[in-house]
Amino acid sequence: MARASTTSDPFNAIAEPRRRHILEFIGGDERSVTDIADALELGQPSVSKHLQVLRDVGLVSVRRDGRKTMYRINPETLRTIHDWSGMFARHWRGQLRRIKAHAEEER
Amino acid sequence: MARASTTSDPFNAIAEPRRRHILEFIGGDERSVTDIADALELGQPSVSKHLQVLRDVGLVSVRRDGRKTMYRINPETLRTIHDWSGMFARHWRGQLRRIKAHAEEER
DNA sequence: TTGACATATTCTTATATCGGAATATATTAA
């Protein structure tokens, strides 16, 4: 059997380096397909397809603006990845410090 | 061209759900191949292969113990993923709160 | 309406992967 479909979850979606670059480029802004293709020196069809994948897993949201299609990051979905990798945080920080930090965050 | 090799970086490695499950199961402990295969109900060869991928990208470290091969998580590598996804943190928390938290962490 | 611009989709080709079976390689115990 082959690997799970790339469109099925955010972890698969960010496995592709160009898709991470696209997310990095978009950052906190709103960008069109052409903006991205120009900046990252990728073909337009390629960018469109990557954006479609990112959209399918909820990593970006879309807004039509005339002829342009503007993409924006959906932070909530990225947070799931951050949270997952954060589960291991206590193994790289001291346990005590972690608990303390958590307690402070609750306040 | 096909996607980049799965063994090339941690992002690719954790794209596979079973590999995430393996990491979750190992957690802060040290586990043998059989431990993992039994717990996650996977075939031994399958587990060995997944562990090899995780090892190639530095997500786990190995220690031979008699007939057993014990695996342990390498938190540093997981941290790179946490840090990457954390770059977008300021988009889901308020910018100010982020800066404040960061400043506090410096102390 | 027609032309130009912006994006999406389809098709093809080359590769990457996964799981499972079978087999090979260690390492300990008798």
Added chain:
DNA sequence: TTAATATATTCCGATATAAGAATATGTCAA
């Protein structure tokens, strides 16, 4: 040494991708 245990590796078939070219679709401007 030989058997048993624990892992790793190889080979296979089925599927998933990714890029690029060509084409389709959508939208505005004249």
